[in-house]
Amino acid sequence: MSSQSRPDLPGTYVFDGPTSLRGHNMNKLFMSLRTENARTQFRADEAGYCRAFGLSEAQTSAVLGRDWQSMLDLGGSIFYIYKLAMMDGLSMQYLGGVFTGMSEADFKAAMLAGGRTDV
Amino acid sequence: MSEVIWGLATSHVPSIGAAMDRGMTADPVWAPLFEGYRPAREWLAEHTPDVAILVYNDHANGVDLDVVPTFAIGTAERYRVADEGFGRRPVPDVVGDPEFSFHLLQNLMDEGFDLTVFSELDVDHGFTVPLSVWTPEPGDAWPCPVIPIMVNVIRYPQPTAARCYALGQALGRAIAGYGGARTVGILGTGGMSHQLAGARAGFINPTFDHMFLDAIEKEPQKLAALSREDYIRQAGSEGIELIMWLVMRGAMNAEVRKVHSAYHVPASNTAAGLALFDNRTTRPS
Numbered sequence: 001m002s003s004q005s006r007p008d009l010p011g012t013y014v015f016d017g018p019t020s021l022r023g024h025n026m027n028k029l030f031m032s033l034r035t036e037n038a039r040t041q042f043r044a045d046e047a048g049y050c051r052a053f054g055l056s057e058a059q060t061s062a063v064l065g066r067d068w069q070s071m072l073d074l075g076g077s078i079f080y081i082y083k084l085a086m087m088d089g090l091s092m093q094y095l096g097g098v099f100t101g102m103s104e105a106d107f108k109a110a111m112l113a114g115g116r117t118d119v
Numbered sequence: 120m121s122e123v124i125w126g127l128a129t130s131h132v133p134s135i136g137a138a139m140d141r142g143m144t145a146d147p148v149w150a151p152l153f154e155g156y157r158p159a160r161e162w163l164a165e166h167t168p169d170v171a172i173l174v175y176n177d178h179a180n181g182v183d184l185d186v187v188p189t190f191a192i193g194t195a196e197r198y199r200v201a202d203e204g205f206g207r208r209p210v211p212d213v214v215g216d217p218e219f220s221f222h223l224l225q226n227l228m229d230e231g232f233d234l235t236v237f238s239e240l241d242v243d244h245g246f247t248v249p250l251s252v253w254t255p256e257p258g259d260a261w262p263c264p265v266i267p268i269m270v271n272v273i274r275y276p277q278p279t280a281a282r283c284y285a286l287g288q289a290l291g292r293a294i295a296g297y298g299g300a301r302t303v304g305i306l307g308t309g310g311m312s313h314q315l316a317g318a319r320a321g322f323i324n325p326t327f328d329h330m331f332l333d334a335i336e337k338e339p340q341k342l343a344a345l346s347r348e349d350y351i352r353q354a355g356s357e358g359i360e361l362i363m364w365l366v367m368r369g370a371m372n373a374e375v376r377k378v379h380s381a382y383h384v385p386a387s388n389t390a391a392g393l394a395l396f397d398n399r400t401t402r403p404s
Contacts, residue, residue, distance in 0.1 A: 007348040011318030012356050016275040020184060031183045034204045078316040079179045079273060086204055092388055096320040107321060111385040112148070115312075115323025 011119065015077050023075020026063070029053040030080035033087050042087075068098045121294050121301040124168055125378070126371050127159070128307040128335065128364045128394040129252045131175065133244040134387040136208055139251055152391055155381030156252060159395040162378050163253055168304040170216050171265045172223075172290070173246060174366040175308045176272045178203075180243035187274045188235035190286060192227075193267035194220040201241035210247050211257055216264040219297060223266070226293035232286055235269075242267060249308045252393065263304075272309065272360045277347060283362045284343035287369020294370065307367025309360025311382070313389035316356065323390050327353045328382060331361060332394055336377050339368045357389075364394075376400045 007014055020027075029050065032038045042049045050060040062070035066088065071081050078095075085095055097107035100116075110116055135152070138144055144153045180201040182188070198213040227234055246267060254262055268290075271277055278286075294303050311331065314322040331354075334341050343365055350359040375396040384390045 007351050009319075009348075009352055012314065012351065013317045014275050014351065014356065015273060020274060024184060027179075027184050031179055034180070034202065072316055077179070077184070077273065080184075082315075083179065083204055092315060096315065096388055099317055099320040110321055111323075111388060114325070115384050115388075115390065116319070116321040117323055117325065119319045119322050 013072055013078070019075050020077075021075070023059075023077065023080075025054040026059045026071065026075060027077055027080040029055065029063070030076070030083045033083045039087055068095055072099075121297040121299065121303055123291065123294055123305055123370055123398045124302045125163070125166055125398055126305050126307065126367045126375065126396045127163065127249070127253060128367055128392070129249050130310055130386060130389060130391040130393070131245045131248040131308045131360075132386040132389045132391055133203075133248065135391065136244050136248040136251055139255060140209055152381075152383045152386055155383055156393060159379040159381070159393055160253070160255060162395065163304075166304075167262045169301040170219055170263055171304040171306060172268060172294075172370075173249060173265050173306040173308065174268045174270060174363045175242075175245040175249065175306075176270050176360060176363065178243055178245055178273070181237075181241045181269075184274070187271050188269060189271050189278050190232060191235035191237055191269040192220055192224055193237045193240050193269075194224065195238055195240060198240050198242045198246075198265075198267060200247055201243040203243055208244070208247050210251065211260050213242055213246070213250070213261060213267075214264045216266055219264075219301075220266050222297050223290065223293050226296060227286070227289055230289040230292070232289055237267070237269070240267060240269075245308060249306050253306070268366065270363050270366065272362065275347070277359055277362065279347065280345050280350065280362045280365055281343045284339060284365040284369040287366040287371075289369075290366065291370035305367050305370050307364035309363045310354065310358055311361060311390040311392040312354040312358040314355030314357055315388060319355070321388060322355045323384055324353055324355070324358075325382075325384065325390065327358075328390050328392060331364075332380055332382060332392060335364055335368055335394060336375060336396065339365060371396060371398045372400065374400055
């Protein structure tokens with residue numbers, strides 16, 4: 001195994017070294033949103049806040065457009081991305097719906113029915 | 120000499136804590152989960168140890184990605200409950216046991232486990248939800264001091280399941296060697312199968328989970344032999360948290376007695392599992 005060897009599983013993100021490196025600034029931004037003060041600053045000027053944290057153009061677009069899937073693709077960790085979702089009043093089940101092409105209600109129903117056992 | 124008297128393995132899903140904090144445990148969606156906990160809680164209430172050790176992972180609250188310790192131990196007198204963004208859970212801060220932490224640290228180091236040390240640490244739902252599963256109404260304080268052992272399960276490569284089991288075994292020896300005739304409870308947390316992100320979000324694998332619940336009691340070596348890829352494929356990208364149950368199991372005797380186990384889908388996006396073992400059936404060699 002090479003030092004970068006990792007599981008390659010369809011439909012599954014593995015938060016490895018290169019991913020962590022790519023997403024570092026964006027994840028730092030998400031982490032900062034734990035305080036009300038930071039959330040107020042972020043809301044006042046989201047693009048400026050992204051610049052201050054050194055996000056790439058693509059990451060900035062993903063954050064401003066709330067493109068949750070792109071945030072994952074650009075190195076976001078779900079536990080960090082979730083802090084932005086919480087700020088927006090969105091649940092992990094809403095995000096689950098986004099990632100799987102379902103509405104939040106359908107995703108919740110799938111979980112209540114025993115979860116997605118066939119994926 | 121100190122003795123591990125019980126081991127409690129439980130999921131740490133934040134919504135389990137939220138359901139308790141908001142008085143929703145009798146709601147139809149939640150009642151079966153909490154009913155499943157009841158026998159374990161009743162037994163635990165009659166077997167309060169002098170101190171507990173809780174093996175857990177942080178979720179971007181006590182630490183961030185600047186520094187990710189693979190294994191760490193807390194040595195503080197108190198651990199604050201983290202504000203994860205919208206106010207802390209209405210549960211007590213955690214009282215630690217520095218003297219015991221120092222003993223464990225020294226002994227684990229001497230056995231080759233080079234732990235990171237937290238002199239200060241805020242503990243998040245990964246810590247407080249298992250405490251709430253154990254003690255639903257703590258009042259002003261948890262039943263006893265609790266020592267955190269943190270495991271990285273978020274950033275790849277996580278420690279192997281085998282290494283977690285070996286850490287648990289060394290922890291068991293370190294506990295046994297602590298003077299003062301103390302009783303110890305140990306908690307392994309996280310899991311069971313779940314995946315939060317990607318096209319496979321919502322993945323649940325009850326077959327794997329039931330195998331795991333059985334094997335954690337009788338054949339932990341089998342679980343220790345599974346690779347990271349095995350865990351991620353079979354239990355989901357967040358299901359790899361189950362490696363933390365192996366730290367708990369490693370600290371216990373070869374033979375344990377199951378007091379109670381429970382399994383419920385879903386707690387939010389997760390298969391919630393609980394397993395409680397009495398460790399007093401055999402004596403450590």
